[in-house]
Amino acid sequence: MRAKAAIFDVDGTLIDSNDLHIEAWREAFRRYGKELGHDELHAQMGKGGDQLMPVFLSQHELEKFGEALEHMRGDLFIRNHLPRTKSFPGVRALFERLKSDGIRIVLASSAKEEELAHHKKNLDVDDLLEGATSADDAEHSKPCPDIFVAALQQLKGVSCEEAIVIGDTPYDAEAAAKAGMRTVGVLSGGFSAERLRRSGVIALYSDVADLLQRYDESPFASAAPERALAS
Numbered sequence: 001m002r003a004k005a006a007i008f009d010v011d012g013t014l015i016d017s018n019d020l021h022i023e024a025w026r027e028a029f030r031r032y033g034k035e036l037g038h039d040e041l042h043a044q045m046g047k048g049g050d051q052l053m054p055v056f057l058s059q060h061e062l063e064k065f066g067e068a069l070e071h072m073r074g075d076l077f078i079r080n081h082l083p084r085t086k087s088f089p090g091v092r093a094l095f096e097r098l099k100s101d102g103i104r105i106v107l108a109s110s111a112k113e114e115e116l117a118h119h120k121k122n123l124d125v126d127d128l129l130e131g132a133t134s135a136d137d138a139e140h141s142k143p144c145p146d147i148f149v150a151a152l153q154q155l156k157g158v159s160c161e162e163a164i165v166i167g168d169t170p171y172d173a174e175a176a177a178k179a180g181m182r183t184v185g186v187l188s189g190g191f192s193a194e195r196l197r198r199s200g201v202i203a204l205y206s207d208v209a210d211l212l213q214r215y216d217e218s219p220f221a222s223a224a225p226e227r228a229l230a231s
Contacts, residue, residue, distance in 0.1 A: 003220055004162040006098050007151045007181070009046075010109035012168035012189025014091050014208065015119050018045045019190075020081035028073035029056065032065055042190060046169025048110040048141025049073065074112060082115060087122050088188055090209030095128040097215055101222065104158065107132035108151035108165070110141045130154060142171040145179035152179065164219060166211070170199035184219060186211065 012018040022041045029036050034056060044052045049070040057066060095105055105128055109116050116134045120126060131154030138146035152163055160180030165172055168189025176183045177200055185201035186208060187193060193204055203219055205211040211218060 001161050002222070003103060003164045005104040005106065005152075005155045005158045005164070006220065007106050007108050007148060007163055007165045007176075009165065009167035009169075009172050010107055010116065010119055011111060012045060013088075013166060013172075013186055014107075014123060015085050015087055016188070017081075017085040017119075018042065018168075020084060021045060021077060024073050024077035024081050025052070027076055028069050031072065032061075032069050045189060045191075046110070046142055046167070046171035048135055048138075051141050051143065051171075078114060082118055085119065085122065087119075088207055088209065090207070090212050091123055092125055092128070094208050094212040094215075095125050097212060098220060099128050101220065103220060104130045104155055106130055106151045106154050108147045109133065110135050110138070110147060112136070142169075143174035143178070145175045148176050148179040148181060152181075164202075166208070170195055173199035173201050182219070184211065 008014055011021065022038055022045065025041050026036055036056060044055055053062060053066050053070065098105055107129060111119070111134055113134045113136050116132060120132065131151065133147055133150045135141065137150040140146050148165060152158065152160060155163065163181050165176035165181050165183045166186065167173065167183055168186050169191055173183040173185065173196065183201045185196040185204045186206070188207040196204055205214065215221060
């Protein structure tokens, strides 16, 4: 079934920010006596705090200081790291290509609204969007499907089978599958090709610029057949 809509994850997919999020999480955990490595946290990127913190904290710790830790993480990221984020090359050009093919575009981010507003300004794609959802629109973050369900609700007349998610983490693919959607994976967030393949992506690209370059062979191309994973 040809796609009628593209639902884009933001961090790690459109914005080069995963390592900066890791830095903020490491500092926040450190202030509560938890020293975590980069790789430990990277493996959880794509999740919101509600799904990430239970990996590293006991139930007692979550109840005692989980809310304060997550709030601190958010403050640290916005103050020290958000200004350093940059968009990946090719985002606007890809969105223009999708739009010219009649494919509707929505952003679906686990970021807070303030972070998402900053990213949207950097991306300069507001005129090409039909909507955007943030953590404020979802009760639970990925790999729960809430954020993608909320995004689909902004696309009247589009079924879950007609929407394709584009994301950089296995949690994007898992959440999309729970919402009945397919996922195109990108390697720009630092997850391995093998990990993304195991999560069920239907195609795989280095980044959004690579997806644009190979657009005519992608699942978004007109009358695109089901195809094997790109290398």
